[in-house]
Each structure stands twice: as C-alpha cells, then as structure tokens.
Amino acid sequence: MAFLRGRRAWSDAGLGRVSFLQTPAWGRVKHGWAAESLGWFDESGAPVGAALVLYRMLPGLRRSFAYLPEGPVIDWSAPDLDRWLAPLLDRLRQAGAFAVRLGPPLAYRRWHAATLKAATGPGRKVGDVLPDLVEPLGAAVADRLRNAGWRRCGDDGGAAGDAQPRFVFEIPLAGRSPEALWAGLSQEWRRNVRRAARAGVATSLSGPAELPAFHALLGVTERRDGFRLGRSLAYYQRQFEMLNAQERGSMRLYTAAWNDEVLAAHTLLRSPDGARFWYQTGGSADHRRQVRPSNALQWRMISDAHEEGASVYDMRGVPETLDPDDRPFGLTRWKLGTGGDVVEMLGEWELPLNGAVNRALHRAMQGYLARR
Known part of the structure; x- marks a missing residue:
C-alpha cells in the first residue's frame, strides 16, 4: 500500500463517510493553520484512504502541532492499524510535527432519546446511564490506540479536551x-x-x-x-x-x-x-x-x-448533563424532541512524536489548547 501527498486522494477516492472537516476545502477555511491532503493507495493505484492534516506552527519555532479533525478516513476495522498509521506518522515527522492529534470518525456508545428522557435528574450525566448500544468497532479501536501509546484527550494525564464534540446527536433517516x-x-x-x-x-x-x-x-x-x-x-x-x-x-x-x-x-x-x-x-x-x-x-x-x-441527520454537539436545572440541558432537551440518539464518539487522541524536546513542546501545546 502506497502513501502519497496530494489532492488526488480526495478527488478520486469514493471513500464513503467523510466529514466536512476532512475535505481539502476545510483546510482553506482554517486561517492560521497550514493544510496538507494525504492519501493511501493500493497496489493498483486506487485510493483506499485519505486525510486532511492541519498544522499549527509554534511562534518562533520551525515545529508544528498536527491535527486531523474527525480523521483520517481509513479502514479502522483493519486488525493492523500500524500499517495505516505508521506512514502517516513518518510524514508528520518529516513535516516537523512534534505531536499529532486525530479523531477517529467512530461511534463508541449510543443512547436513544426515550432512554435519556427517562434518566434525567439532579446531577445526572449521559455517561451515568446504561447505553442502548456499545459499538464494538469503537471499543476495539480505543484498545488498539491505547496499546500503541496514544492517549485520549481529556483522560487523566493532562491532555486538553476534545476540540470536536465528544457527544453528538443523530437522527437516523x-x-x-x-x-x-x-x-x-x-x-x-x-x-x-x-x-x-x-x-x-x-x-x-x-x-x-x-x-x-x-x-x-x-x-x-x-x-x-x-x-x-x-x-x-x-x-x-x-x-x-x-x-x-x-x-x-x-x-x-x-x-x-x-x-x-x-x-x-x-x-x-x-x-x-x-x-x-x-x-x-x-x-x-x-x-x-x-x-x-x-x-x-x-x-x-x-x-x-x-x-x-x-442516511443520517447530525445535529452535532450536546452537553453531557442530564440535570434539568443545568442551563446547557435546554439544548439537549430540544434535540431529544426529534427522537434521535445521543452518540458518544471515540473522541480525539494524541501522541508525541519522539524525543524529550517534542514531549515538552507537546505539554506546552496542551496547555495552550486547554486555555482556548
């Protein structure tokens, strides 16, 4: 499997579900970030995966933080994820990235509207409620990323929280x-x-x-x-x-x-x-x-x-609270009225790219992102 740069990865791909955050156009929307389109190709030259990488340069340094919002678009069910991710990480190191954050576009847990309506109460959160469905692929990929040294943003260890919503609301069509x-x-x-x-x-x-x-x-x-x-x-x-x-x-x-x-x-x-x-x-x-x-x-x-x-109408983020007295719950209540599902996504994951200096830069960037 070949790994190449260039917009052709998108124009010819036909890769199925692709977030708007992973299209070349989104790179042109994001001022303050450099953007690069990357692609994976099989032996016949057909595109089998793609990614939009956004680079945020550190002031005064020729080093950058690499971010793949809701990407990359690859075969996440593959048992050997390193076959997909290793060439990506090599490319990011070549580009001067000291750390990378990615967001696998995978669901982890799902709650129906009726389930959460019945579970509202003081101090309650979505995560307190037994889900209607646990997505096996999301759970498996989470284990594989942890075993490979990735850390989920917001988990213990100081990583800044997700930039994209962890909990979203979907209406199946x-x-x-x-x-x-x-x-x-x-x-x-x-x-x-x-x-x-x-x-x-x-x-x-x-x-x-x-x-x-x-x-x-x-x-x-x-x-x-x-x-x-x-x-x-x-x-x-x-x-x-x-x-x-x-x-x-x-x-x-x-x-x-x-x-x-x-x-x-x-x-x-x-x-x-x-x-x-x-x-x-x-x-x-x-x-x-x-x-x-x-x-x-x-x-x-x-x-x-x-x-x-x-197939899906996605109403994007909802807060985790199920407490009717919490002001943010009003948004959740409004969306629950459409009869869809609250979906916990797999979330965003970070990895420093080798070396003590890179790890120090990574910690500094985490602090910057947390303040934002």
Whole structure:
C-alpha cells in the first residue's frame, strides 16, 4: 500500500463517510493553520484512504502541532492499524510535527432519546446511564490506540479536551418514511411545527446575501443562551465560499421568516457522498418566539436531507448533563424532541512524536489548547 501527498486522494477516492472537516476545502477555511491532503493507495493505484492534516506552527519555532479533525478516513476495522498509521506518522515527522492529534470518525456508545428522557435528574450525566448500544468497532479501536501509546484527550494525564464534540446527536433517516420521521418527533415538537405553519412562518433556502442576518441572529442567541462561538461574519462567508467552491450545495443557509422578517437562520452542511447532513449552528431572535421559527426550520432541513437520500441527520454537539436545572440541558432537551440518539464518539487522541524536546513542546501545546 502506497502513501502519497496530494489532492488526488480526495478527488478520486469514493471513500464513503467523510466529514466536512476532512475535505481539502476545510483546510482553506482554517486561517492560521497550514493544510496538507494525504492519501493511501493500493497496489493498483486506487485510493483506499485519505486525510486532511492541519498544522499549527509554534511562534518562533520551525515545529508544528498536527491535527486531523474527525480523521483520517481509513479502514479502522483493519486488525493492523500500524500499517495505516505508521506512514502517516513518518510524514508528520518529516513535516516537523512534534505531536499529532486525530479523531477517529467512530461511534463508541449510543443512547436513544426515550432512554435519556427517562434518566434525567439532579446531577445526572449521559455517561451515568446504561447505553442502548456499545459499538464494538469503537471499543476495539480505543484498545488498539491505547496499546500503541496514544492517549485520549481529556483522560487523566493532562491532555486538553476534545476540540470536536465528544457527544453528538443523530437522527437516523435511512429506511424511514416522512410519516415515520414525523411520528418520531415528540408531541411538543409536532405542536410547535404546526404552530409555525398556522402563524405563516415561511422557511427558505437562502444564499450568502443572508449571512449577515444569520450572524446577527447568532449573536443574539449567544447572548441569550450564555455561550460564545467566537466566529466572525467573515469566517462564515469564507466557509460558505470555500465549501461550495469544492462542491455546490456543501454548505447551505436556511432562514425562517414571519411577515417578511427573518426570525431564525441555520447553516446545514452536506458530506461529499451525501450520506450525512450536519446542522452546524443557528440563531434566532428574542421576539416572536411563540411562532416557533426554529422548529419549523429544523423540520424543513431534516425533510430536505431525507428527500436527498441522506442516511443520517447530525445535529452535532450536546452537553453531557442530564440535570434539568443545568442551563446547557435546554439544548439537549430540544434535540431529544426529534427522537434521535445521543452518540458518544471515540473522541480525539494524541501522541508525541519522539524525543524529550517534542514531549515538552507537546505539554506546552496542551496547555495552550486547554486555555482556548
């Protein structure tokens, strides 16, 4: 099996599930990081694996931290992972990386909405609840990485926590009819979608001209709900341009308007193979919330993903808390109403790349990431 640099690894791969974070376009979105596309090829020259590596240079040094968000895209079921990872690590050392972080795109544990609704309570967390399913591949890969010296971020030992969400929310779409998806919504969700329709809320697939309205509503939501993404309007404009330049429809903006006023706006991302859609982020106004624009918008986005043949609608991160008195639980409660699953991903793993100096640099980078 050959290991080569170059964008061809992506253009010809046909590798199945690939996160938007592992496409060449994402490297062009991330200012402050250098990006490199890498590929694995079989004896016939056919692509069998691919990766986008982001490099963060340390100020004043010719050394970098290598990061593969939700990657690499390889055969994680292979019994000999070193056959895949060894050439990658050799390349990273050649590029001057002192440490690497990767995020295998694998599920580890899964909880159905009904299971977690029944388990809410003071001080409760998702991890306290017996999962409905433990994914055998995720568990096996975790053991193989530990045995090879990798350390999972956030575990004991000082590693910074995951950059990507450990817990995500997925709605399965494959094999389900629109009627089954509708029935899977909670009564409250169905009531709110109907309320929006009766009030005359209109949902639309919008273009980049509406990104300033989206960003303004995102700021309103950040202040109301007490979180901060720290993303500028220019960031979302660059993301929209770069992802859609790679493939039209890879990033979309949906808006919900009432009496011609945009009350909610959400971004939707599409995987290269169309099998997965992600609700990335969204905002809504403080006023007219009784017409439920966000519920109407999400139902439109779920329905569009289903109509285009997606297998999964991914609502991205949820907090681990199941305590109704914890403010972050409101987001989990809202997503649970769609009837999907909370999924614990395998998480992100780090490895220093040889030598005491590299280990020291790795510890310094961990502290930097923890502060961020």
